[in-house]
Amino acid sequence: MPNVLNFNVGVLGHIDSGKTSLSKTLSTVASTASFDKNPQSQERGITIDLGFSSFSVDVPDHIKNQNYEILQFTLVDCPGHASLIKTIIGGAQIIDLIMLVIDITKGIQTQTAECLVLGEITCNHMIVVLNKIDLLPKSKIEQSVQKISKKILKTLEKTKFKDSVIVPVSAKPACEEKPIGIDILVLTLQQHTYVPQRCEKGPFMFAVDHCFAIKGQGTVMTGTVVQGCITLSDSIEIPAAKMVRKVKSIQMFKKPVSKALQGDRVGICVTQFDSKVLERGMVCTPGCMGTTEIVVVSVNKIPYFKSKCLSNSKFHVSIMHDTVMAKCVFFSSLKLSQNKLEKTNGFNFENDYLYVDEIPDSESPENAELGDVFAVLQFDKPVILSLNSIYIASKLETDIHANVCRLAFHGKILSVISNKVDNECLSKLRVYKEKSREGFVDRMVNDYQVIVKDLFKKETNIQIFTNLKVVLSTGEIGVIEGSFGQSGKVNVQIPNGLSSDTISKLNMKKGKKDNVKEKSESIRVILKFKKYIYDNKRILQSL
Numbered sequence: 001m002p003n004v005l006n007f008n009v010g011v012l013g014h015i016d017s018g019k020t021s022l023s024k025t026l027s028t029v030a031s032t033a034s035f036d037k038n039p040q041s042q043e044r045g046i047t048i049d050l051g052f053s054s055f056s057v058d059v060p061d062h063i064k065n066q067n068y069e070i071l072q073f074t075l076v077d078c079p080g081h082a083s084l085i086k087t088i089i090g091g092a093q094i095i096d097l098i099m100l101v102i103d104i105t106k107g108i109q110t111q112t113a114e115c116l117v118l119g120e121i122t123c124n125h126m127i128v129v130l131n132k133i134d135l136l137p138k139s140k141i142e143q144s145v146q147k148i149s150k151k152i153l154k155t156l157e158k159t160k161f162k163d164s165v166i167v168p169v170s171a172k173p174a175c176e177e178k179p180i181g182i183d184i185l186v187l188t189l190q191q192h193t194y195v196p197q198r199c200e201k202g203p204f205m206f207a208v209d210h211c212f213a214i215k216g217q218g219t220v221m222t223g224t225v226v227q228g229c230i231t232l233s234d235s236i237e238i239p240a241a242k243m244v245r246k247v248k249s250i251q252m253f254k255k256p257v258s259k260a261l262q263g264d265r266v267g268i269c270v271t272q273f274d275s276k277v278l279e280r281g282m283v284c285t286p287g288c289m290g291t292t293e294i295v296v297v298s299v300n301k302i303p304y305f306k307s308k309c310l311s312n313s314k315f316h317v318s319i320m321h322d323t324v325m326a327k328c329v330f331f332s333s334l335k336l337s338q339n340k341l342e343k344t345n346g347f348n349f350e351n352d353y354l355y356v357d358e359i360p361d362s363e364s365p366e367n368a369e370l371g372d373v374f375a376v377l378q379f380d381k382p383v384i385l386s387l388n389s390i391y392i393a394s395k396l397e398t399d400i401h402a403n404v405c406r407l408a409f410h411g412k413i414l415s416v417i418s419n420k421v422d423n424e425c426l427s428k429l430r431v432y433k434e435k436s437r438e439g440f441v442d443r444m445v446n447d448y449q450v451i452v453k454d455l456f457k458k459e460t461n462i463q464i465f466t467n468l469k470v471v472l473s474t475g476e477i478g479v480i481e482g483s484f485g486q487s488g489k490v491n492v493q494i495p496n497g498l499s500s501d502t503i504s505k506l507n508m509k510k511g512k513k514d515n516v517k518e519k520s521e522s523i524r525v526i527l528k529f530k531k532y533i534y535d536n537k538r539i540l541q542s543l
Contacts (some may be wrong), residue, residue: 002069005059006226006252007193010076010095012115012124017103018131020170024075025054025179026186027202046095052078058188071193074265075099078115095500096191096263098126104168105135107148110153110403116159116300119411121392126161127188128152134170141168164494165192178368198262203288203340204228204236205245205386206268207320211275217269218248221283221462226320228285229261230268239384241277244286245270268306283385287351290416294426295392296347298411299330299373301359307395315393315408317377319385326377328393329533330356331431333371334357347414355433355533359409374414376429389413432530441472441523442489444506447497451484452525458488464491465527474502480527492525 011019055070063071068280069106076095098119102112112529136144148178149166156162169181230236230247233282233303237244245337250257251270260266268283282289301309309315309330317326353374360370377391392410419423439455452470456462470478470492476499478492 003067004056004070004252005063005066005068005195006072006074006194007097007196008074008076008265009189010078010098010119011101012068012078012098012119013101014103014106014109014111014115017101017106017112018171019101020077022099022101022129022131022169023053024073024173025182026073027055027075033216055188056236057186060193062191063195066195068195071190073189086503095123096125096194097192099189100126100151100164101129101131102148104130105132105146106290107151110405112409113304116161116384116406117304117391117407118154119161119403120159121302122390124160125192126192127185127192128162128164128166129185130166130168131171132172135166137535189407196263199227200229200261202228204230204234205285205289206230206236206283207319208278208283209280211268211278211280211479213275219266219271219273219275220251220269221278221284222267225260225262225266227262229259230260230266233384235286236268236270236283237289238273238278238281239281239289240281241273243273245273248302254381281319284386289386290522291384292416293379293382293415295377295379295385295413296415296417297375297377297413298347298427299375299409300411301373301409302405302407304405305395307408309393309408311355311357314380316396317379317391317393319383319389319391319413322383322385323396324383325380326393329376329378329431330359330373331375332356332360332373334369334370346372349415349428349430352430352432352530353432366381375411376426376431385413385416387413387416416469421543423539426534429534431534432532435529435531438488439525439527441506441525443509444498445491447503448494450478450492450494450498450506451489452492453489454514455490455525455527456488458486459542462488462490463525465529468527468529470525470527472501472502473526474505476502478525492519 011023012018017492052138054072054074058072059066059068059071064392100112100115100119102108129180130145130148135139145166145168152166155166165188167181169179169185171179172180172296173180204225205227206221206223208221210222211219213219227244230250232247232250234247236247247268248271251262251267251269252260257266260268277395279399308329311330314325314327315321328540332508333351334354354370356370356373359373390410390412393408394406395408396406398404398406417429437455439452442451442453444450456465456471462480465480466482468480470480472478476494476496478494481491481493483489484491502523508520
């Protein structure tokens with residue numbers, strides 16, 4: 001068999017921009033799921049699922065030295081309807097280059113912008129296609145193309161796609177016999193093809209987007225190899241069904257192959273498996289993917305999302321082909337180095353992290369001491385994932401007619417906490433809130449000891465605060481030794497002793513009534529500490 005380079009091109013854009021027509025015009029081989037074959041697609045007139053098709057061309061000169069004989073473009077036709085953004089996310093994570101399709105008569109629309117955001121998160125390469133140029137008067141086509149191209153490039157200025165090529169086409173002309181500009185588009189795709197990093201190492205992971213039975217053969221799962229490789233007779237696990245099956249055959253666009261690796265679009269046939277059990281999801285090397293409900297993730301806020309991302313609020317979290325509601329709690333790293341607060345990199349269970357009410361604005365001076373931002377995601381139902389999986393959090397309930405970005409933040413899975421929503425499994429996570437209490441010196445026992453009142457309530461378990469440091473308003477540092485009596489008072493040791501001024505103040509206070517005026521003039525005692533939100537038993541002095 002010839003050595004084929006498979007290159008995945010995601011066809012993204014707003015509804016009715018002509019993505020499916022463009023894919024159909026380009027493609028020579030269609031998969032079982034291509035060109036809106038889904039009955040609901042035909043009924044509603046929109047693409048409601050990922051469609052896959054392909055076409056092959058000569059290998060361009062700039063990659064001929066890589067020993068590939070055929071360049072195969074696999075087109076991933078993603079739906080553009082607003083309510084189907086989660087399906088777009090599933091497609092956007094398996095592509096090597098984005099083909100952003102824009103209706104030249106309408107320009108950039110809401111979902112066009114969201115597709116652009118998805119592209120920035122999941123891909124580094126993009127071509128812009130201005131479709132439906134046949135709907136413009138012939139005398140104005142060139143002028144209109146220049147005008148809208150200028151606007152698009154202005155929009156792309158602050159993105160990684162600022163140098164994108166713009167190609168005007170008409171995939172399905174109303175009056176012309178042939179499509180317009182397709183040859184130039186194919187040539188542009190060839191010129192922008194590169195050899196993606198494909199690796200056979202690591203556990204096999206396969207993103208399944210369709211599953212169906214073939215009488216007399218078995219069940220076929222079509223999808224894209226996300227990681228590793230697969231060969232005939234290998235055992236694979238379907239985690240959602242908790243089943244392990246052997247691979248009977250592998251096909252790449254109707255052609256049998258003996259092996260598939262990362263990036264390949266294939267169909268895998270297994271036996272004794274009901275296709276109704278798995279509509280879409282993940283298949284993998286046995287044991288490499290688990291079911292979980294709690295994870296720690298890295299967090300990067302999407303600048304186009306204008307609402308606040310608040311802790312303890314819920315978002316739609318999309319991982320591969322799953323979209324599940326999850327409660328999010330945000331926290332940030334802090335590091336004191338050479339008397340300066342600096343950013344830290346990576347996540348470690350041994351470190352302390354500051355709870356934050358919302359994802360902080362990195363450009364705000366008040367957040368200068370904050371480092372990397374992380375989150376605990378608690379899913380409403382179990383999800384199947386692996387470490388380093390990409391996720392995207394959205395507010396999909398937002399009015400689809402509102403001209404706003406619904407994609408909120410994104411990142412990677414850093415740690416799987418537990419298979420059950422259980423606070424005990426979270427206790428090892430050192431996320432704290434800064435707390436403070438204030439009391440008053442009730443009386444002096446001696447030069448090295450005072451009794452403090454109003455710092456704690458009568459019912460407080462003072463034992464957990466023992467040995468924490470306090471600061472007197474007069475400057476001395478003390479240590480809580482334990483309770484004094486039954487009213488919430490505590491004994492505070494002053495290791496370096498009270499100053500002469502403080503002793504004088506306390507001696508003057510003796511015998512005076514404890515009225516409001518005297519209380520305002522009393523020596524205050526301030527306690528600042530960390531309260532760990534996932535472990536109430538662990539309370540430590542704050543730095």
